[in-house]
Amino acid sequence: MDPFPQAALDEIARSVGAAAVEALAELPSTSRYTKERADAIAATLPYVIVAQRQTAGRGRGDNAWHATDGALTFTAVFDQASLLIPLQRWPQASLMTAVAVAEALETLVPDESIFVKWPNDIYCRGRKLCGILLERTDSPRPMLHLGIGVNVNNSLAAAPQEVQDRAISLVEMSHQDFFLPDVLLAILQRMQANFALCERSLVPLADAWRSRCLLWGRKVEIQSGEQTIAGICGGIDDSGALLVDSPAGVRRILAGVVTRF
Amino acid sequence: MAKSEPAASGVFDLDRLREIIELMKEHELSEIDLREGERQIQMKRGATVAYAPAPMAAAPAPVASAPAAAPAADDSHLVTINSPMVGTFYSKPKPDSENFAKVGDHIGEESVVCIIEAMKVFNEIKAELTGKIVSVMVKNEDPVEYGQPLFKVDPRG
Numbered sequence: 018m019d020p021f022p023q024a025a026l027d028e029i030a031r032s033v034g035a036a037a038v039e040a041l042a043e044l045p046s047t048s049r050y051t052k053e054r055a056d057a058i059a060a061t062l063p064y065v066i067v068a069q070r071q072t073a074g075r076g077r078g079d080n081a082w083h084a085t086d087g088a089l090t091f092t093a094v095f096d097q098a099s100l101l102i103p104l105q106r107w108p109q110a111s112l113m114t115a116v117a118v119a120e121a122l123e124t125l126v127p128d129e130s131i132f133v134k135w136p137n138d139i140y141c142r143g144r145k146l147c148g149i150l151l152e153r154t155d156s157p158r159p160m161l162h163l164g165i166g167v168n169v170n171n172s173l174a175a176a177p178q179e180v181q182d183r184a185i186s187l188v189e190m191s192h193q194d195f196f197l198p199d200v201l202l203a204i205l206q207r208m209q210a211n212f213a214l215c216e217r218s219l220v221p222l223a224d225a226w227r228s229r230c231l232l233w234g235r236k237v238e239i240q241s242g243e244q245t246i247a248g249i250c251g252g253i254d255d256s257g258a259l260l261v262d263s264p265a266g267v268r269r270i271l272a273g274v275v276t277r278f
Numbered sequence: 279m280a281k282s283e284p285a286a287s288g289v290f291d292l293d294r295l296r297e298i299i300e301l302m303k304e305h306e307l308s309e310i311d312l313r314e315g316e317r318q319i320q321m322k323r324g325a326t327v328a329y330a331p332a333p334m335a336a337a338p339a340p341v342a343s344a345p346a347a348a349p350a351a352d353d354s355h356l357v358t359i360n361s362p363m364v365g366t367f368y369s370k371p372k373p374d375s376e377n378f379a380k381v382g383d384h385i386g387e388e389s390v391v392c393i394i395e396a397m398k399v400f401n402e403i404k405a406e407l408t409g410k411i412v413s414v415m416v417k418n419e420d421p422v423e424y425g426q427p428l429f430k431v432d433p434r435g
Binding site: 105107108109110111112136137149150151152153154155156161241242243244257271272273 | 363364365366367388395396397398399400401402404417419420421
């Protein structure tokens with residue numbers, strides 16, 4: 018059976034107001050696809066492309082995204098007109114998207130607690146459930162490419178032990194398969210809702226991320242360039258910065274990698 | 279810098295020079311070229327005053343052929359590409375890739391010169407000017423502030 022029937026994709030497009038939702042059997046990376054076709058896609062925004070199989074999924078830097086059949090991998094592309102958020106606040110879309118994915122997945126596995134690891138990784142049972150990568154391109158005009166990979170029906174039982182220890186999929190929690198277009202629709206709807214909610218500021222989403230902050234109260238280490246910042250995480254402030262109570266005082270982190278938690 | 283005797287009067291009078299400098303500031307001129315008789319003065323704001331005799335030829339020399347006035351240390355015409363946001367500077371798309379821009383590269387307005395990452399959003403930064411990269415002022419993965427100069431560019435390069 019076609020995992021992404023066109024009728025279901027058209028229905029998603031209508032439901033979330035996307036100009037086009039398309040699926041391809043295989044792509045190296047959905048975000049690479051949209052970035053390479055930015056000129057063509059610019060005429061049909063918001064645009065969503067789904068890959069049934071992603072052969073070269075990327076994370077930050079060189080981190081490979083271990084995706085097999087049954088994972089939901091897609092990239093949603095917005096411009097300023099369709100995102101509603103001013104350009105200088107686009108980095109905050111990281112948190113809005115992460116909270117949206119967490120909220121959407123909670124409806125699918127209601128007995129589970131789902132957490133956001135600042136700024137936009139999704140964790141459940143201490144393992145990674147979803148990765149998000151945001152990229153901005155500026156030609157022919159500024160566009161935000163939100164690449165999202167969720168472990169859905171891809172059981173990781175056959176994956177290397179180190180992947181099993183660090184990753185988890187929905188099917189392992191619910192013991193039932195999901196119809197991938199339903200998962201896609203749930204995520205896109207929450208994304209649209211959060212973007213609208215945060216048109217003026219991140220504050221309306223504060224409670225939603227505070228209650229899901231994976232790092233709150235934990236001892237964390239952040240690598241920012243050659244600088245390592247260690248301390249106790251005090252959550253996320255209203256601008257979306259991670260707060261770290263370090264010996265040198267409370268630091269606001271806007272860029273960098275959480276290397277230990 | 280003086281290549282002929284400083285004049286005590288006329289356009290080269292010290293007070294007159296001060297006036298000219300003020301006028302340049304007021305009108306944000308970066309360079310002027312004046313001549314009177316056999317004497318010529320070229321002024322560039324922000325760095326040096328070059329003071330040279332006009333070419334000996336009787337015919338007025340076109341401005342373009344005036345003696346090159348920029349000594350090696352004169353970098354007043356250089357401009358910088360500044361960071362549009364707080365974030366982490368990435369000089370290359372992937373750890374094993376070539377840098378987007380290195381010293382000596384000619385760049386156009388659309389050239390991507392680096393990536394600035396903030397909250398895991400990777401922003402490709404365009405030069406938005408034309409010229410030659412003279413220096414890279416930050417290192418790969420350095421944290422950068424809003425408005426911090428990242429590259430020095432020679433727009434004439």
